[in-house]
Amino acid sequence: MTATLALQIGITGLVMGLIYMLIALGVTLIFGIMRVVNFVHGELVMLSAFAVYYLSAEWGINFWLALPLAMLVSAFTGILCQKFLFRPLRYDILNCFIIGIGASFAIRSGSWALFGPEPRAIPALVPGVMRIGGAFVSQQRVFTAAVCVVLAVALFLFLQYTRPGKAMRAVEQDPEAALLMGINIENVYVTVFVVSGALAAVGGALLGMLFGVDPEMGAEPLLKSFIIVQIGGMGSILGTVIAGLFIGMSDSITETTLGGELAFIIDFAILMLILIVRPKGLFGYDV
Amino acid sequence: MLIGRRSIAGLAVGLAYTGLSSRAAFAADKEIVVGANVPMSGPAASGGIAAERALTHATEIINKEGIQIGPDRYTLKIAIYDNKYIPAESVTNAEKMLSEGIRYIYSIGSGNSVPIVDKTNAAKALQFSFASGKDHLTGPNLPLSFRSVPTNETAYAIYPWLKTAYPNVKRVAHVNPSDEAGFTESEDRRAQAEKAGFTNVANEYFKRGATDFYPTATRVLTSNPDFIDFGGSIGRDQALGVKALRELGYKGMIMVGYVDPKTFLEIAGPEGAEGALLSNTLIEPQTQVQKDLVDWYIKKYGPPFSAVLYDSWDPIFMLAEAMRKAQSIDPVVVAESLRSLEWAGLFGTMKYGMKSVYKIDCSMTRDIPMGVVKGGKSTYLTTIPWPKGL
Amino acid sequence: MLLEIRALAMEYGTARVLSGVSLNVAEGEIVTLIGANGAGKTSCLRAISGLNPTAAGEIRFAGERIDTIPPRKRLDMGIVHVPEGKRLFPRMTVRENLEIGAFKRRDSAGIAADREAMFARFPILQARQKQRAGSLSGGEQQILAFARGLMARPRLLLVDEPTVGLAPLMVQELSRTMRAIHRDGVAILLVEQNAAMALRLASRGYLLETGRIMAAGPTRELLANDYVRKAYLGL
Ligand SMILES: Nc1ncnc2c1ncn2[C@@H]1O[C@H](COP(=O)(O)OP(=O)(O)OP(=O)(O)O)[C@@H](O)[C@H]1O
């Protein structure tokens, strides 16, 4: 393998890892705090991408206005899921999982009917290609990677230093004790879905600019997210960041050197290994 | 949602096959159900939805006149069976259709068409496949299997043309999805390219519906090709593949197919798409029929128009015409009638042929329209005539 | 009366764990609730702070019915529960645990002052303020649980078995702390298995057995009661 090829693999992996991380953060946040595996998250990504597409590409609204609107739509859809899917099931992990899969398929089928068969694309914000050593990367990807880093840091700061962030961590670590501190758990759950939905919306817009928009676009990133969240330890933000980068890199290596089919198999093999050695994932803890 | 339609379909076929109502001259039209085994969800849903829309509209037009056979007037009805682009689902669909008495089947996708073709032929049902395929989908042992769109077969026309049109091209690479369709396309195109005198440097595969194409593109480029054929890739996948190749600095030629030009440009971006050959692709509607079709679509579903729709248009008209000519609705009889039918369709004269390759006339032959992306716009390039004697 | 419980009953599913419990705590008073394992002491406190619903009876605080309002409203009224097993937030720092104790308060100056007061009263917390709560020793954790409760400015502190597993020296220190809190005018309802310590600290006591109050009165009388001496003081 030449140095250029290695560099290319590294750059590709870093960018994809950061994108997967962004989607996975929304999943791990909800799991950590509510012990709910949110299967609908991928559909939030997809619906937000369509929202941004229609608002900006079709109706000519400025992207920077379209994005927050899409974040609102996504956050609102998240709240609907929380109120009408997960709360009635009392956040039971298995029931939520099953109903989530059902809802996800329903949303996807409905989207095919609604949006039609042709995939769309959100125009790139930063066109052009960058050369690093002998390797190439589009400016849009560099921009995307930067946004992912900024959002991960913002999420960390939010959880660490703001009042709602602290309430989230308290509920995550001991819901009953949080109740005794006067924290309104239902409100915290709503905040969690809002934050997670907003992250999904940004993820959808970024994915839509790089890879086009169609009703299936959330499926693969969501599957990757589950692998990442498992490897990192369900609910661990740090674990999700590290596992996201790790899976992005490992995918880039296997897909480039061995071919695309193998990436998922290798992902699952890594997951199996890690779960055997550390059943709670790299940074998981007892719940 | 489909259950209701299916049972109605079964009922209708039951009616069509009992001689009961044929006595009365004033009897209502009899319905022939065409079961559409197509992906309405999953990674290939775009093709299935476009096909459903084309088939449904085509039958509406056919049914205005009806299919007069002796004293009876028949109409066609499309019943949709979603195969999700999963072979096992497709088999279930086929079993259901056959048990419901359906004897005309329209199937999309190789992985969905190959595993059912033995069953449909054994049940004396006529199967149209919009699918890549070779002997396992077409041959004298499968007399009721028709390939309604030239797929990998376009390579028979395109590579000889390429040799004369672009004499500088030497090293050809193939990029395909890692499934039945992709493997078939890859193999056949490689064979035709080598026969035309090109050096084959790579046959690469990606997972259908994959998110990122940088790895696949990086991999292809290590073989140093100067012509990359996206073969059996469809829609978004190949647009993303092309975009990735260009971003990674590839300067050689690219050919895509099974694509809507507008969508391709939108997703690959103007820089990515520039110079790409659009094989077997109608750029803009040329004839009145094509224009009407686009107008109807935009009016009914809104933009964008899906050019994949053209391919699911003519086969159903040809079926109706073959029935009229044969004066029969028996699939075995209709099949022979279909084999000898010459049809003036969207792509000019269309005929089931390729006996020289498959030992039976069963694969669509017609001229191949070629487009190219030039100055950020897709434009008509040429029409490659179907090679004589195939 | 600050806290008045009348004929309280409580159930987990179909299992009744409290019946006919009546109990009072006056403003600024220390009252203890003693009983063997499984008697229902914790359940009683959970009913008061609102973690579990009641099945019958009523709970009043400062004259108002509180048994149907959510825990956070009871907290607003001044009922603070320092639960069994401490229930700290283990992956938050000592300082963060104190801050979250004051979650419902909005006076940031007052909160900061209270935090400094806690640090002055419990120097060990100041020394460990940046450490994760989960990494403290059992005694330190119990102190932090107390301090976290005090950060909410209670009128009534419900304390559930604070001395379990602590060294005698630590038990003494906690007794002193509770006296100090009491001197500040806070009423305390103390649940204890260490009856000797609890009866010395409190002015009145209740004896709970299998969900019923078996004896009640000034601690002097209970300490003199033969049954209590035999069964709970091992004398
Ligand atoms: N969540 C629960 N579900 C069902 N039963 C419970 C639950 N919690 C406690 N119990 C039962 O209720 C009864 C009273 O329990 P409680 O915890 O109130 O006793 P306690 O007096 O605090 O005991 P200890 O001194 O051991 O803490 C016990 O029989 C216990 O088994």
Ligand SMILES: [Mg+2]
């Ligand atoms: Mg207890």
